[in-house]
Amino acid sequence: DTEVTQTPKHLVMGMTNKKSLKCEQHMGHRAMYWYKQKAKKPPELMFVYSYEKLSINESVPSRFSPECPNSSLLNLHLHALQPEDSALYLCASSPNPQGGSGNTIYFGEGSWLTVV
Amino acid sequence: AQSVTQPDIHITVSEGASLELRCNYSYGATPYLFWYVQSPGQGLQLLLKYFSGDTLVQGIKGFEAEFKRSQSSFNLRKPSVHWSDAAEYFCAVGLNFGNEKLTFGTGTRLTIIP
Numbered sequence: 476d477t478e479v480t481q482t483p484k485h486l487v488m489g490m491t492n493k494k495s496l497k498c499e500q501h502m503g504h505r506a507m508y509w510y511k512q513k514a515k516k517p518p519e520l521m522f523v524y525s526y527e528k529l530s531i532n533e534s535v536p537s538r539f540s541p542e543c544p545n546s547s548l549l550n551l552h553l554h555a556l557q558p559e560d561s562a563l564y565l566c567a568s569s570p571n572p573q574g575g576s577g578n579t580i581y582f583g584e585g586s587w588l589t590v591v
Numbered sequence: 592a593q594s595v596t597q598p599d600i601h602i603t604v605s606e607g608a609s610l611e612l613r614c615n616y617s618y619g620a621t622p623y624l625f626w627y628v629q630s631p632g633q634g635l636q637l638l639l640k641y642f643s644g645d646t647l648v649q650g651i652k653g654f655e656a657e658f659k660r661s662q663s664s665f666n667l668r669k670p671s672v673h674w675s676d677a678a679e680y681f682c683a684v685g686l687n688f689g690n691e692k693l694t695f696g697t698g699t700r701l702t703i704i705p
Contacts, residue, residue, distance in 0.1 A: 481634075517681055517695035518635070531692070565634055580685070580693055582627070584634040 478502070479583035481566050487589045490556060496586045498549040498566030506572040507549040508580065509541060510565040518565055524549060525572030556590045563587055593618040595684050597696035604672050605704050612667040612699050614682030623685035624665040625693070626656055630678045638680075641665060652676070677703045 480499045488494045498507065506525050510518035523531035524543040538560075540552040549566055569580045594617045604610050616622060623642050627635040639650025646658040656667045665682060682696040 479634075515698075517698055518693075520692055523692070574685070578623075578685075579625070579637060579640055581637065582635040587632075 479566055479568055479581055481564075481583040481586050483586060484584065485587045485589075487591060488553065488556065489591055490558070492556075493552070493554045495553065496551040496564055496566075496588070498551075498583060499547055500568045500581075501547055502568065502570070502581070503546075504568035504570050504581075505546060506569045507543060508567040508569075509549070509551050510567060510582075512563040512565055512585070514562075522551075523572075530572065553588070556588075558590050561589045593622065593684050593686060593694050595682055595694055595696035597680075597682055597699050599699045600697070601700045601702065603702040603704060606674055607671050610667075610669045610672045610676070610701070612680050612682075612701070614665045614667065614696060615663050616665065616682075616684050617663065618684060618686070624656075624658060625683040625685060626650065626654070626665075626667050627681045627683060627695075628652075628678045629681065629698075635681065638667070672701075672703055674703045674705075677701055 482497045508523050509521040511521050512518040520533050521535045522541045527543045538555045542550040563585045565585045566583045567580045569578050571578045596615045598613050625640045626638040628638050629635050638654050639648045641648045641658045648656050654669050658665050679698045679700050681698045683693045685693050
């Protein structure tokens with residue numbers, strides 16, 4: 476089973492709202508990721524967690540706040556977003572934060588975010 | 592810095608015809624190479640991957656890809672496409688810097704006509 480589950484599938488929020496996106500995997504993977512994908516564009520890496528610790532932040536604005544409560548869960552807290560933040564947010568996981576041969580990144584179905 | 596190029600933004604193929612999607616990469620060493628497919632409104636599904644060994648890689652849904660080091664290419668092929676293959680296809684390079692970071696190409700949109 477190579478399943479990464481994301482909730483909610485769709486989210487509409489105002490610019491003053493606080494909301495969260497959730498991601499869960501039960502594959503025992505120790506690396507988890509958030510990607511952002513705008514329409515007709517490839518996914519862009521936002522954050523990487525390795526062994527529940529934030530290891531990469533790709534200069535993401537502070538209105539996006541990631542959290543990894545345990546090895547199976549990854550959250551993305553959203554506050555004071557702008558309309559241009561509307562996008563598909565993809566969660567992903569991979570077995571080994573050290574990378575290497577055989578380390579494949581598996582993606583969830585994504586959460587569609589609309590900021591109004 | 593590494594980069595991935597997918598020269599074809601949009602390809603239209605008749606159902607039952609063969610398919611080849613092009614992917615070129617730029618990287619100093621042999622990278623890890625992936626093809627992902629994304630149906631409209633969906634996440635990314637892994638089709639196949641290359642790490643080492645046999646340069647012809649078999650994937651799901653009847654797809655295969657061939658790694659050619661001399662051409663820095665990793666083209667995706669399918670001998671006979673089905674209408675359900677209509678989707679966006681992304682080639683990606685994975686680098687091992689202690690954390691895996693995928694660099695994606697810009698994608699190729701595949702349209703299937705009857």
